[in-house]
Amino acid sequence: MQVPLVLLSALAVGGGLFVFFPGFQSLLLSGAGASGIPPSYGTTDLLLSGASVALGVGGIALAWSLWGNGRVFALPLASPLQSVRRLLLNRYYFKVAYDWIGLKGVYTISRVADFFDRYVIDGAVHGFERAFALASDRLRRIQSGVVSDYAAYVVAGLIALFVLLLIIAPFLVARIGGG
Amino acid sequence: MTVPLLSLIVVSLAVGTVGTFLAGKWARWVALGATVVFLLEVAVLFVAYPGWPGYDSALVPGFANGETYSWISVTWLHINYSVGVDGISLVLILLTAILQLATVVYSWEESKRPAAYFGLVQLTCLGCFGVFVALDVLLFFLFWEAVLVPMFFLVGYWGGPQRRYAALKFFIYTHVASIVMLVGLLAMAFYSGASSFDFSAIYASARGLSTVVQTFLFLALFFGFGVKFPIVPFHTWLPDAHVEAPTGGSVLLAGLLLKLGGYGLIRWAVETLPSGFHTLQPLLYLVAFVSIIWGSVLSLAQRDMKRLVAYSSINHMGIVLLGIALGTSLGLTAAVLLMFAHGVVSALLFMASGSVHHTFGTRDIPEVGGITPTTPTLSTLIMVGSLASLGLPALISFPAEFLALLATWNSLAYWVAIPLAILVVTAGFYIWMMQRMLFGPPKGIPAEAHDVPWYEGASMAMLVVLIVLFGILPGLLVNVILSSPIHGFPGT
Amino acid sequence: MVDLASFAGPFLPEILLLAGTLLVFLLDVVGVRRIEITGGVAVGAVALALFFVLADLGFAPIAFLATVPSGQVDQFVPGATPLYSFASLGFVFQAIFLLAALLVSLASISRPTGERGAPIFYGLLLLATLGMLLVAIASDLIFLLLSIELTSISTYLLVGYTRKDVRSLEAAMKFYIIGALSTTLSFFGASLLYGAYGTTNLLAIRAVAGAVGSPVIVLLGYAFLISGLSFKATLVPFHAWAVDVYDGAPSDVTAFLTGASKKVGLFAFYLVFLGPVLFVAPGAGGSPFSGGVLNLGPVVQLTLSVLAVVTMSVGNILALLQKEMKRMLAYSSISQAGYMLIGIAVGTSPAIAGATLQMFAHAFMKTGAFLVVAGVTALGVGPLIDDWKGLGTRRPLLGVAFGLMLLSLAGVPLTVGFVSKFVLFSAAVEAQGYFVWLAVAGLLNSALSVFYYARVLKVIFFDQPAPTALPSRAVVGGSGPPALPAGGLGYARATAIALVAVAIVVFGIYPQPVLSAIQSAAQHFVAVGA
Incomplete structure (x- = not known):
């Protein structure tokens, strides 16, 4: 499991680096077609990319300053930063939010939609089928086998x-x- | 071009198909040989394609490798055997060849009537190839329908427990759609007074039809192609067919058959009936958004892994429809790229779910858990497939979805929020699936479970390579797509 | 010699059939009753007749053998009122009739030995075909109806020729009674038309029809005539006999009834309605009671359109739930008549060509299907569709051949059934107006029909064979019926079935020669006297 993760992260890092090269868009759309693709990477893009990379690097630096070289750091219980610690420990409560929105909210909608798909849409198709079958059955009765009927x-x-x-x-x- | 390359491919595919049917226990070798020949021919086609450096878009409707022979000709009916490729069809032809190879290798040990199985697989691919190169109404329809019959047998004979019902449903659904499509095509040919059933003749005359007529024709064609897409609410054949189909059948169904709808819509409706297309654009948007939401939300509710992937196909094809509906060259490019991406990725995921079924005896996601230590290769493949499907950068779906969203933003501005928000749901159900199946405590793993056999692993690994390759270098495909004169659209 | 030859020459196909009939009965009298000989005579006579008809149609390598001088084909003298005349479309129909007769007579050579009545069967078959050939050259209403009668009486007897089978006898009685009623209606209609037009000659009617003085009588006459002819063409609601008769008759006879006899009725529609009614310059319109000159063509077109839609829909809906193979095929045959009628209702030369091509295709696929049914029944398989389980796995070749026929009936590409439907529905769309909706109705119906054809395919190829359903090859001849070669079918039947399967595919891929011949015949037919 580790190998693919390493591979993927390498790809992500490598892919991200392309932002700094003006040739990124030509990688996506090289040749004649590239001119048809509007986004051009100006200062805003550079600023945004720079900011996010800086944030990441800052995080690494902070962690190094706290735990680097085998140092042990424990936040005092009384520290006002405890709330930040809890937030971080709970990963910004993303998982809880995901579970709540995803599992409770969207999943419920999904089940309802699935029911609709299986029974209402398919049911309409089957109803159509049954209507033809009924018509077939009714019409079949005129085939009585009696000549005078046919006449x-x-x-x-x-x-x-x-x-x-x-x-x-x-x-x-x-x-x-x-x- | 003096060599009739496309006809050569048709003939070689046909010979391969017949040979496979007759080859008995050598069937898989014959099938493999025919597939390799097919791949080589497609490679030649790519090399010989004149559209490389900068295609002359004044050549409307310029198709490369064109061939035309009179086939049926009476006073009022002129049908030709006309074939040709442009960039859009070329990309989908490549997909056809790749998936044929993947399917043949994956099914290497098929034991139930292998000759018939491999023959039908090749027949399906022949039909798809024909659809992508046909430039005549009848020829197009003929190949279109020719895909139906082998798929009917693949599902109905090699499928799961409910296969007979699923095969019938698939056949009837898609056949009804084909018929509506045929009426639309015929009416387009006759009402426009086209001199023949050739695409070029219809293209030249159908655009002159009144908006009202074009709208009706487009509606008929949209329904016909839409069922294949599939669009909500005409999609219910798809989950059933997928769940019951054998793995090879699922791969071809999701990888190729769904693309027929997208290709048909672009070639035979959007290009030929611009006014009808513009009138119905809101309807197309609506259907696309509904399909995107519906497919994604329903995926979340599925327990069966195959059913989950099937519903996610509805979601992805919804984005394809959105790309087409935008009616811009960028949107169309994104749609075609996404078709290719989805073809490869869904093939990988269907193969993976087939392997899960072989290994663990079930595809029920809650029944199986923590399979990574037992089957590391399979787990990796599932993970790459899922990540690719949810649009991880550097994998093939990313550039495609990125372009689609970009095109949506360009044309529809804030409406892009809908597909964007749904991307979160898509990511959610794939991650949830991985979380339940791959990680966590082992559950439901039979003692004799072992990792995937070489042929399954090899075919999936091949797809992974392509997913990564085109994920990093999507320009290879985008260039080809853009080389076609995407008829009648403004540049952006 | 000269006079006789110039008179008899054009009738060479008819004379061949008559000679064949006489020879078969003569052999019976002198005690030669082996089915190979009797059947061989019939096959030879039909094949020779077909050869000369094809020569008449002008197919390149044999055109010089044409029996009808080219100056007499599609030529009409204004004012003349001949009993018969030679039209290339008539030759096309002669070819279709002879084709069906050829397939049936060939396959019937392979019947379990010991079955009696071969001379009667072949004699009547040839006689019925002779009547059909005469229908194809008729240009007088009475001549037409009498030729139909010759066919009808022969087929009544054919249905009951086995004499021992109660079901066949009952079917023959029903066929006869409803047939007699229909004949009466036809002749009554003809007499009404004679009263209105003062002639029964179809060419002469065309000349006067535009200015008829008593439209009510004309329309009444046509109503009677339609109901009489609809019996033969199995149009709803005149179809009820057909299911019982197709079901009860020996399957080889059913093959002939659906393959050839049905088209007699439809060709009669061509003769009675296309020339004299549809192509007549339209009148002023209005209600027939108001005394104005009637817009005869469009009125009849509309009526035939309704009849076509009703026929194909009812036939298909009824076929949906059938559990017996023969009854399912019978209803499918009824719905096919509805498709063909579309072409007649539309009435343009493309539509006529489409309908004719549809009949050509139908002659192969439906005749072939019933020939398979006869062969499979002889293997001891029951009448239910479910009894056919496992045919595809136990007899792959036969299964594929029958599957091809079903796919062709359903109109799946690469089969002749697809080409014919494609041309027919294209022609309806080409005609524009409300005929487009006829094409839509036809296409929706063929979508509906896929349901029951696909179900049979499913049973044949996917379902596990029941242990008793179909004896495997090794068992044939054990305790069941006496063994025949070629997997129990017999060589002749196997050949006929193989011919049908090959024709379905060949004409499905390359229909050009047939279509162009039919199209040019249809154009001549439309152009006559115009």
Whole structure:
């Protein structure tokens, strides 16, 4: 597990360093296309990058001054900095916040959404399926196997054709003007 | 270009497929050989691609390696076998070749009818390749549908316990979508009075259609391509198909099939119907945002690792749709790059979850824990995949998502907060998954569990190499994408 | 010789079939009843007839053998009222009919030995095909209806020819009764039209139809005629007989009914409606009762469109839940008739070409499917779809061939069924107007149809075979039916099935020769007398 972590951190450090080279954007988009990419790395970027790197370096320096060379440092119990220590010990309460927002909040929403996905959306699809199945089942009953029924369907079809050809179709054609 | 390189690839893929079907116990070797040939041909294609130094975008619609032969020609219907590539298709072709290799190697010890399995894998890749090079409506649709059938069999025969249901659902869902898409394509060809079904003819005439007609056509095409994406709410085929599909099937499904939707939307709808696209842009934004949120939030609720990755695919493809919907050259570039990134990363994650299933007998995240000491290689691979998927810098998804967010910022300003906020959720469910599975006290590890076999490890390692390589040097791909004249868009 | 040859020459295919029929019955009388001989005669007669029809169609290498002088094809003398005439579209249909007959007669040679009635079967098959060839050249309503009747009576008998099977006999009776009713309706319609037009000649009707004085009688006549012809074409709601008959008839006969006989009804629609009705210059419009000159073409187009949508939808919905293979295929066949009717309703030359191509494709795929059913039934497999479990694993080749037919029926690319649907629906979109919605309805229906075809594929390829379902190769001939070569199918049937499978793929990939022949025939058909 250590090796990949080291590799990743090396990549992160190496990748970050590219910010200081003007060629960063050409690494992303070299050649003709680069001109189409708007961000240009001016003073603001340099300031921001410098500040964050300075913060990191400052942190390392502070830790060195406190614990470097095997020194032992313990914050006095009465120190007003105890609250800062607690904050740091709890990692800015990020984990608690994550757990609360993530596990309680978003996860609950997720479960509701999952239910919606599985039962409502899929249910609608299945409902569609069932409607066709029902129609199929109903229609199947007209296939009675009795010849006189079939003859009756022919006559019914004939009458429907009368209505269609003599009344409905001329009306519609007059309205929509044919093909 | 005098060598019909693209047809050569189609033929070699077809020969490889047939050969694999007939090869019996040698099937995997034939499949591997055909795949290597495919990769070499794609390499030649890259080298021969004229778009390298600075592509002449006046060549609208300039495609490299173009070939056209009359196929069906009667008075009113002119269908050609027309193929060609531009930068967008080239990147996706590369993805196809990579994933074919990864799938074949990963499935090396497939014991259930291996000849048919490897044959169907190759047929799927052939279909995808065809979709990416086809420049004729019928040819495009033919390859598009040709992907469906082998995938139906891959899921239905080699899949999990609910495979038959999942295969049917997949087939029907995507087939209905294809049909709507076909109506849209046909109407586009006939209503515009294009002289043939060729992309160039349709491109030349469809842009002249009235906005109303373009809007209707775009809507039909958007639905057709959107189901493949998949867009919410037409996505429910995806988790089922993924969970039941064999690992190789999942890899192709997420890695390639979803890309067909994105590619189709760019090539056959956005480029050809600009007014329709602009009218429907708000709808596209809406769908993209909903898909981004929905996919991510639902991932969090999943216990099954494969289902989790499947839902995260919906999220990622939502960002792809967002990139396309922006309608800028930058957004489109980001979308294509993200398609490539997602293809490689989701393939890795699906393979990893397949390996988890082989090793521990379950993919249920709460059932397994602390697997790192037992299976260090697999754990590392899962970690790289997850980190890549959540967009860690120096891995491939980062430049893609970065460009997508940048493009969103350029066009939509503060709306970028939505995908940004969702990135946190995405990071959350991947980290939570890693926390539960990889670390912590060991749980649910069978005594005989051992690390992944060489072929699974090798195929995943290959993907890791690519993830890192293109993560550091995304310009390699971006250059290719930008070399295509991304038709009809302003420069930013 | 000269006179006889010039008169008889154009009828060479018909004469070949008649001679074949007589020879089959003659052999029966002299005691030669071996199915190989009788079947061989029938196959030979049909194949020769098909050869000459293809020559008539002008396919390059054999065009010089054409029996009809090219000056007589697609040529019409204004004012003439011939009983028959030669149109290239008619030749296309003759080819389709002969193709289906050829496949059926070839496959039927491989039946379990000992089954009697081969001479009757082949004689009736040839006679029915003869009737179809005559339908294809008819240019007079009465000649058309009589030719249909020749086909119909032969097929009534074909359905019940085994004489012992109660189900077949019942099916034959139903077929006959509904058929007789439909014939009556057709002739009544024809007499009404005669009353209105003063002629039964279809070319003459075209000349006068634009200015008909009594539109109500004309429309009544067409209503009767549509219902009569819809029986043959199995359009809803005139289809109910078809399911029982397709199910009850011996499967080889069903293959012939759906592959050829159904298209007789649809080609009759071509003859009766396309020339005399649709291409007539439109009148003023308005209600037929108001006495104005009727806009006959659009009215009939709309009616046929409704019929098409109803037919394909009802056929598909009914097929969804069918548990028996033959009934499922029967309903699918009904819905296919709906697709074909789209082409007739649209009525442009691309649409006619599309519908014709669809019939060409259907002649392969549905005929082939029922030939497979007959073969598989002979292996002892039951009628339910679930009884087919394991076909794909136990008989991979047969499974793949049948799978191809189903995929083609569903319209999956690289099959001829896809090309035909593509051309047909493209033509509907090309015609624009409300016909686009016909294409949408057709496409949605074919999406619906995928559901039941895919289910069969699932059963065949994915489901574990039931222990009793399909005997494996080694078991055939053990205690079951007598063994046939070629995996129990017999060489002839296996050849026919293989031919169908190859044709589905070949025409699916390279349809150009067939399509261009059909398209030019359709254009000639539209251009006649225009």
